[in-house]
Amino acid sequence: MASLLRVRPRHCDAQAMVHAIRYYEFFEDAMLDWLDERGGYGRLREAGADLVIKASGCEHHAPARLDQVLTVETRPARVGTTSITMTFTLRHEDELVAVGTLVYVCVRDGGPVPLPAMLTAPA
Structure with a gap:
């Protein structure tokens, strides 16, 4: 699944480059787009579940x-019983900009629970 986003002034530092912390906002927006393809974040919450981030990382390849309009490709890298690891690949045209990895744990009432089918079913 791919999302498009335009780099706005609020994303940039004084050199007009995206500040490192902003990539995590891009990943989160792309994750919400991915969830929208599966019924949306609201559907997840209606099922009594939520996602929390357990681990995150970003490899920067180019500013x-x-x-610029960036393409963010979102895909599950690993689907476990209670967690899902997502990979976010950002490109500007054909240039690799960054690759992010976030591990989400599905929770209910403060504890881990099995991932709902909407997160494990193919799109």
Whole structure:
């Protein structure tokens, strides 16, 4: 699944490059787009579940700059019983910008629970 986003001034530092912390916002937005394809975050919450981030990381390959349109490819890298590891690949045109990995744990009432079918079923 791919999302498009334009780099806005609020994403950038004084050199008009995306600040490192902003990539995590891009990953989160792409994750919400991925969830939308499966019924949405609201559907997950209606099922009594939520996702919390257990681990995150980002490898930076090239700077993203003001007004560029980035493509964010989102895919599950690993689906466990109570967690899902997502990979986010950001590109500007054909140039690799960054690769992020986030591990989400499905929780209910403060404890881990099995992933609902909407997260494990193919899109």
